[in-house]
Amino acid sequence: MASMATLFLNLKTPNSSHSFPKTHKTHFTYNLNISISVLPNKQKRRNNQQLRISSGLIEPDGGKLVELFVKENQKDEKKKEAKLIPRIKLSRIDLEWVHVLSEGWASPLSGFMRESQFLQTLHFNSLRLDDGSIVNMSVPIVLAIDDSQRQRIGESTRVALVDSGDNTVAILKNIEIYKHNKEERIARTWGTTAPGLPYVDKAITNAGNWLIGGDLEVIERIKYSDGLDRFRLSPTELREEFTKRNADAVFAFQLRNPVHNGHALLMTDTRKRLLDMGYKNPVLLLHPLGGYTKADDVPLSWRMKQHEKVLEDGVLDPETTVVAIFPSPMHYAGPTEVQWHAKARINAGANFYIVGRDPAGMGHPVEKRDLYDADHGKKVLSMAPGLERLNILPFKVAAYDKTQGKMAFFDPSRPQDFIFISGTKMRTLAKNKENPPDGFMCPGGWKVLVDYYDSMVVSENGRVPDAVPV
Amino acid sequence: MASMATLFLNLKTPNSSHSFPKTHKTHFTYNLNISISVLPNKQKRRNNQQLRISSGLIEPDGGKLVELFVKENQKDEKKKEAKLIPRIKLSRIDLEWVHVLSEGWASPLSGFMRESQFLQTLHFNSLRLDDGSIVNMSVPIVLAIDDSQRQRIGESTRVALVDSGDNTVAILKNIEIYKHNKEERIARTWGTTAPGLPYVDKAITNAGNWLIGGDLEVIERIKYSDGLDRFRLSPTELREEFTKRNADAVFAFQLRNPVHNGHALLMTDTRKRLLDMGYKNPVLLLHPLGGYTKADDVPLSWRMKQHEKVLEDGVLDPETTVVAIFPSPMHYAGPTEVQWHAKARINAGANFYIVGRDPAGMGHPVEKRDLYDADHGKKVLSMAPGLERLNILPFKVAAYDKTQGKMAFFDPSRPQDFIFISGTKMRTLAKNKENPPDGFMCPGGWKVLVDYYDSMVVSENGRVPDAVPV
Numbered sequence: 001m002a003s004m005a006t007l008f009l010n011l012k013t014p015n016s017s018h019s020f021p022k023t024h025k026t027h028f029t030y031n032l033n034i035s036i037s038v039l040p041n042k043q044k045r046r047n048n049q050q051l052r053i054s055s056g057l058i059e060p061d062g063g064k065l066v067e068l069f070v071k072e073n074q075k076d077e078k079k080k081e082a083k084l085i086p087r088i089k090l091s092r093i094d095l096e097w098v099h100v101l102s103e104g105w106a107s108p109l110s111g112f113m114r115e116s117q118f119l120q121t122l123h124f125n126s127l128r129l130d131d132g133s134i135v136n137m138s139v140p141i142v143l144a145i146d147d148s149q150r151q152r153i154g155e156s157t158r159v160a161l162v163d164s165g166d167n168t169v170a171i172l173k174n175i176e177i178y179k180h181n182k183e184e185r186i187a188r189t190w191g192t193t194a195p196g197l198p199y200v201d202k203a204i205t206n207a208g209n210w211l212i213g214g215d216l217e218v219i220e221r222i223k224y225s226d227g228l229d230r231f232r233l234s235p236t237e238l239r240e241e242f243t244k245r246n247a248d249a250v251f252a253f254q255l256r257n258p259v260h261n262g263h264a265l266l267m268t269d270t271r272k273r274l275l276d277m278g279y280k281n282p283v284l285l286l287h288p289l290g291g292y293t294k295a296d297d298v299p300l301s302w303r304m305k306q307h308e309k310v311l312e313d314g315v316l317d318p319e320t321t322v323v324a325i326f327p328s329p330m331h332y333a334g335p336t337e338v339q340w341h342a343k344a345r346i347n348a349g350a351n352f353y354i355v356g357r358d359p360a361g362m363g364h365p366v367e368k369r370d371l372y373d374a375d376h377g378k379k380v381l382s383m384a385p386g387l388e389r390l391n392i393l394p395f396k397v398a399a400y401d402k403t404q405g406k407m408a409f410f411d412p413s414r415p416q417d418f419i420f421i422s423g424t425k426m427r428t429l430a431k432n433k434e435n436p437p438d439g440f441m442c443p444g445g446w447k448v449l450v451d452y453y454d455s456m457v458v459s460e461n462g463r464v465p466d467a468v469p470v
Numbered sequence: 471m472a473s474m475a476t477l478f479l480n481l482k483t484p485n486s487s488h489s490f491p492k493t494h495k496t497h498f499t500y501n502l503n504i505s506i507s508v509l510p511n512k513q514k515r516r517n518n519q520q521l522r523i524s525s526g527l528i529e530p531d532g533g534k535l536v537e538l539f540v541k542e543n544q545k546d547e548k549k550k551e552a553k554l555i556p557r558i559k560l561s562r563i564d565l566e567w568v569h570v571l572s573e574g575w576a577s578p579l580s581g582f583m584r585e586s587q588f589l590q591t592l593h594f595n596s597l598r599l600d601d602g603s604i605v606n607m608s609v610p611i612v613l614a615i616d617d618s619q620r621q622r623i624g625e626s627t628r629v630a631l632v633d634s635g636d637n638t639v640a641i642l643k644n645i646e647i648y649k650h651n652k653e654e655r656i657a658r659t660w661g662t663t664a665p666g667l668p669y670v671d672k673a674i675t676n677a678g679n680w681l682i683g684g685d686l687e688v689i690e691r692i693k694y695s696d697g698l699d700r701f702r703l704s705p706t707e708l709r710e711e712f713t714k715r716n717a718d719a720v721f722a723f724q725l726r727n728p729v730h731n732g733h734a735l736l737m738t739d740t741r742k743r744l745l746d747m748g749y750k751n752p753v754l755l756l757h758p759l760g761g762y763t764k765a766d767d768v769p770l771s772w773r774m775k776q777h778e779k780v781l782e783d784g785v786l787d788p789e790t791t792v793v794a795i796f797p798s799p800m801h802y803a804g805p806t807e808v809q810w811h812a813k814a815r816i817n818a819g820a821n822f823y824i825v826g827r828d829p830a831g832m833g834h835p836v837e838k839r840d841l842y843d844a845d846h847g848k849k850v851l852s853m854a855p856g857l858e859r860l861n862i863l864p865f866k867v868a869a870y871d872k873t874q875g876k877m878a879f880f881d882p883s884r885p886q887d888f889i890f891i892s893g894t895k896m897r898t899l900a901k902n903k904e905n906p907p908d909g910f911m912c913p914g915g916w917k918v919l920v921d922y923y924d925s926m927v928v929s930e931n932g933r934v935p936d937a938v939p940v
Contacts, residue, residue, distance in 0.1 A: 119849055123854070124595055124596070124853070124855055125593055132858075138593075181843065183661070187657035187658070187662050187663060191592075376589060383586065383598060385594055385596070385598070385855065
């Protein structure tokens with residue numbers, strides 16, 4: 001994995017001047033002179049000394065990136081305070097949301113949502129700020145508590161949030177407790193209440209009947225000690241990296257699947273299109289989602305191994321690619337969620353967003369059909385309030401071209417020459433140790449996938465499952 | 471009923487000059503010089519000659535009121551054209567929506583929604599116009615067709631809409647047909663998919679699997695010939711009336727229940743508050759909903775009789791009250807629907823909107839609780855995109871004050887003195903021919919309610935139903 005880490009740790013461009021992106025249509029009228037934090041080295045970061053410089057990257061939502069960390073010299077005091085106030089134990093997904101909030105991915109949110117933010121998210125997929133401007137916010141970022149927790153909190157205006165080992169993670173202050181109407185939350189977020197939605201089963205059905213909002217004070221950066229923390233770059237760090245690289249356009253590619261050559265073709269082609277538009281140095285943010293995913297998705301660690309091989313094999317150019325992990329958990333909420341995926345990347349400095357077919361979609365949990373219309377994600381994204389500044393790049397359909405023996409953009413004039421290999425088909429081939437057509441994925445990347453399914457077989461108590469039908 | 475009709479037909483103020491309302495905070499930047507149509511007399515109206523004058527009333531959404539009627543001299547041609555193109559038969563609710571659209575209540579919609587409008591409504595409760603401005607639009611106004619209708623339409627770019635008697639109502643042109651995902655529509659509109667939602671049972675469950683959008687050309691004004699058509703004033707007619715009356719503020723009261731003295735107190739008090747704010751002539755739009763309502767609501771004709779009595783008895787001042795019927799069908803979609811109720815009244819000239827507890831709410835169809843949090847309607851309305859120009863007036867709670875023997879604003883310092891009489895309790899009393907406390911409702915109005923329930927008993931084949939428990 002070391003080779004991948006070097007992608008962004010060592011690739012400092014010699015020229016540190018800043019180039020400015022093209023002006024894009026915007027429906028916003030910011031009068032602020034935006035600054036972002038640039039942290040010249042780790043020592044300074046630790047000391048919380050921040051050099052503020054102007055930057056050519058897209059402005060964060062609300063005009064400034066909201067980081068929610070406690071200052072270094074207040075940490076001890078906050079930890080002591082946390083011992084004296086009611087405590088709430090965080091689930092893994094709760095912790096992932098603290099991570100998301102703490103680093104400013106959801107800027108300008110300053111903590112778990114209060115009711116007015118929750119309602120705006122459910123009804124409008126956006127929040128109105130005090131100055132009247134609108135930012136996108138499509139998925140509720142909320143913390144549920146049950147009756148007994150609510151009772152324990154009593155009249156306290158703040159609570160301590162602790163991890164599974166009872167370590168203090170954060171303090172939530174100026175709290176507001178309000179009803180958690182799960183049915184309404186689910187219906188408005190997913191457009192269905194059918195049983196079997198993965199995030200609902202995991203994080204909502206058995207959650208408490210109250211939500212607690214407030215302002216977060218996070219003690220330390222969230223780490224998972226899984227060998228992948230070095231890929232978990234915050235929006236501030238990503239902005240630094242793009243600035244160092246002299247990026248004048250940043251295009252984000254959200255994914256939760258292995259990268260095949262069709263993806264790679266798309267990303268390479270996007271860079272070409274941006275160069276044609278006049279940008280001098282478009283940089284790709286290859287940004288796998290790192291939070292909760294459903295059981296049949298390929299786990300993050302294996303995906304990162306696969307992405308590493310794809311870069312080693314030269315399918316993507318390390319010079320113009322930044323690989324990092326997006327810490328959000330996955331909702332599988334289709335057109336609603338794709339807005340969140342895009343909005344968070346604005347905060348990380350991306351001004352172009354590649355949107356695929358059926359983004360954040362899945363099969364309907366009960367009926368035999370896709371849960372969302374495959375085109376709705378792209379359409380909703382293009383109309384979403386608060387995302388007017390972001391340039392949406394619809395995915396061109398790539399498929400395996402038998403005449404060229406490689407992945408190519410689908411040519412509707414000769415459909416007979418193309419084979420479509422879905423994610424399901426790809427996984428099935430790997431499970432069955434069959435090979436995809438040559439040129440579908442680089443061999444190193446494919447081997448990672450086969451190894452992953454091998455490891456699953458071993459972990460299933462030695463039982464070798466039946467081969468999956470293709 | 472004649473006395474009621476005279477309320478707005480004869481009460482022309484002698485002074486025809488226009489007064490201008492106070493400037494309200496707005497997030498919109500209209501550069502248009504808005505005109506509204508003023509129709510000096512019926513003859514001119516018939517001839518479609520419109521005098522355009524500037525007005526002090528609130529601007530319609532999108533800057534101008536969009537009426538969708540065919541010009542007088544094109545009617546015959548359009549009727550002939552309608553015979554030559556595929557036909558769609560409208561249900562009663564479909565017809566009510568044609569009514570709503572044709573008169574501009576949903577301005578700037580020019581017809582049944584196309585997919586991009588449908589998606590924006592479901593996800594954002596608002597529409598972005600070509601100039602980048604936002605208007606509120608929270609309930610889908612759509613027309614469903616089934617597979618066989620879709621097949622019959624074939625490649626036609628227009629269809630004729632006909633009523634139950636096969637009379638041509640309108641032509642829908644530049645059509646777009648797209649999927650009707652009922653589950654998603656219901657979940658996102660109602661925040662639940664529980665069986666038993668009245669509008670869903672009536673108009674969605676058995677509707678076709680396709681939606682057809684397009685631009686409406688409506689042949690004639692929609693009439694129902696039920697003796698109430700004269701109360702069905704269009705937004706243009708209401709704006710004329712408010713202008714004639716020299717209104718410098720218009721406050722709308724949406725209702726679908728009989729008016730009791732608590733309502734009247736609230737409306738009278740609102741006028742006082744507006745006078746205190748400096749308005750010279752605030753006019754009340756008492757605006758009962760006239761479209762589809764659920765079976766256990768009091769029917770429109772009885773409600774209109776009841777409202778008439780309330781005005782006859784002097785509970786409301788006819789000089790400053792306009793009574794008219796709002797033609798929309800009822801969704802019972804709580805916080806989502808209240809936005810529609812408010813937005814439509816902007817188009818009719820109202821710049822103040824009174825919002826009650828649990829507006830457009832009902833009991834959960836399955837669980838023993840209200841479907842919506844009683845405060846959410848008010849909160850959502852106050853934050854809704856596109857309604858920034860509207861002044862929201864939260865309902866003060868009125869209850870029966872035993873010490874005064876009349877309806878009064880609830881005084882939390884002496885709760886023991888108040889009796890709360892819910893709509894359910896009111897209906898139950900009337901059904902059982904019991905009297906409410908003196909001063910709850912004017913005697914004439916109460917008698918109408920009792921008569922209504924009497925008439926139901928007679929209509930139920932002579933079976934006298936059991937008295938309902940209070």
